[in-house]
Amino acid sequence: MTPLSSCKNHITQNHLNPLLLLTDSAIKDFEGVYDDSKPFDSVVVGLAPQKFNYSHLNHAFKILKHNPHSQLIATHSSLYFQDKDNDLSLGPGPFIHALQSATGKNPFICGKPSTSFFINALNSMGVQESDYKDVAIVGDDALSDLGVDLPIQKILVKTGKYREGDESKVNGLHALHDSFSHFASTSLSTSSIQTIIMFAINAARQVPVQSRQFASSALRMKHTLPSLSYGYDALEPHISKDIMTTHHSKHHATYVNGLNAAEESYVKAQNANDVKTLIALQPALKFNGGGHINHTLFWKNLTPDSGRTTPSGPLADQINKDFGSFDALKSKLNTATAGIQGSGWGWLGYNKEAKRLEIATTANQDPLTHLTPLLGIDIWEHAFYLQYKNVKPDYLNAIWNVMDLAEAGKRFEEAQ
Known part of the structure; x- marks a missing residue:
């Protein structure tokens, strides 16, 4: 997780169209999130020295001052950073504080601290x-x-x-x-x-x-492949032994090996102050790291014990409050997960600030970062194709027979 991804999630969740005081490379990460042909309703400030001039800051000031619902958002609030001469230079913090002082808007900090x-x-x-x-x-x-x-x-x-x-x-x-x-x-x-x-x-x-x-x-x-608390055939007939064997021992193992290799290369590049390589390694770290995180949680989501597949206690109460019933939750999560274009994950997460359960999806192996994950459903083809072919709804209906809602309930109570 990075401050930029956290910032992007905040903008998306709040349906904002912000002015981005970011570097050109950082702005590329926000494609599809904002529309510069429409009026801006908020401001995002990051480490972008070329944007810290009167024209840009005054533009930001006017957006924040004229719109009572506008938000001042910062990727982080560092006062300074170490420049290429090993000296300290101004970070985004002083400019964020200036906008805060001039507009009365308290900044929402996406990253440190x-x-x-x-x-x-x-x-x-x-x-x-x-x-x-x-x-x-x-x-x-x-x-x-x-x-x-x-x-x-x-x-x-x-x-x-x-x-x-x-x-x-x-x-x-x-x-x-x-x-x-x-x-x-x-x-x-x-x-x-x-x-x-x-x-x-x-x-x-x-x-x-x-x-x-x-x-x-x-x-x-080194990261290691976690062991399972049940056998590869324990989830049959809902998830076959062949799928579990390949999914765990092959696919998850590949993510673990890829993450270890990427981190080893990262350390070497870090020691050499090789910034280009550090940046180039981010996709591998994100993909393999996300794959390892997601699957480690996924195995704990599954159980051969049918007595653990229905919610109870505080989680059951929250499900009824937020979705009406457990069946309604299953239907909505299945629909959202089936609608993922390509590969990804469907999630039930807990929003601590809003104190409610929410359904979310992530693409590829991106982990869920803006909510506390309670349970996840892998919709990559390797999770179901050997048994269910291309009929995703059959797989999504079947997996609830082995979904460990007791484990999800434990995570929910810990997130309170």
Whole structure:
């Protein structure tokens, strides 16, 4: 998940048509989301030095001032960044604050240090709220990287943007290290850290957040294929043994191997300050990382126990409130999933801010980031074609016979 993807989701969900104060390359990610032939109703500000002039900022000011329902949106609020000369230059933060002061609009921050951004990132990695105490954020920006208000460990490193005395700016600083490698070599073996969110600490600071998983206080350098809690034939006749065998041992394994290879290349490029390669690796990280995240959740969504396939408790109550009935939910989710053009996923997620269940779809292997995922349905052909051919509705109806609603209910209660 990146600040740009989070920003794009926010714009889409709120049906906004914003002026984009972004770089040309970043604007390409928003094609189809905005229409510059129509009046702008909001403003998005990112790190775009060429746009930080009177003409652009005054245009943004007028949009925000004249429309009472307009929104000021920021990809992140960093005050400065490390430039190519290893000096500090102004980031988007000061310009966001200027627009806020002039218009009275409080900015919606899509990326760092927004609490929702970090929570969505942790959700996408499968980290539960009860495990936040075992999460560490490592960064060199005291305010942007470590300014989040969550009960997690904050590690400041003296590289990149760090300046003498920055440690006094961090609320709840856990440790100060000379570098990330110093932190890894001196602290991991004796700490309780299970998950690390690490920000790029070099010239490639605008590259999206990368994550590393840690197990039993020791660095685990490679992702592994998760084992199943049931046999490949346990879901028959609804999902055949052949499908489960191929889906898990071949397809998911391919995503795991692809993610490990991409991350290995990423580390090499990062050490070499090879920004072009870092950017070029993003599609592979997104595709294989999403495939690994989605399938890890998917296997837990399935069960051979028929006693777990109907909702109960708080989840059942919420389903009835938001959809009218469990049958209505199934019908709507099946319809949305069947309507995906090509490959993708259908999701039931929980919107924490609105306190409601929502149906969503994602293309290809994109993970669900704007909602807390409760259950997902894989609509790639490898998930059903060997058994159901091209008849998607038969597969979608059958999968509910092995859908673990008890697991979904557990996730729902943890998301409250």
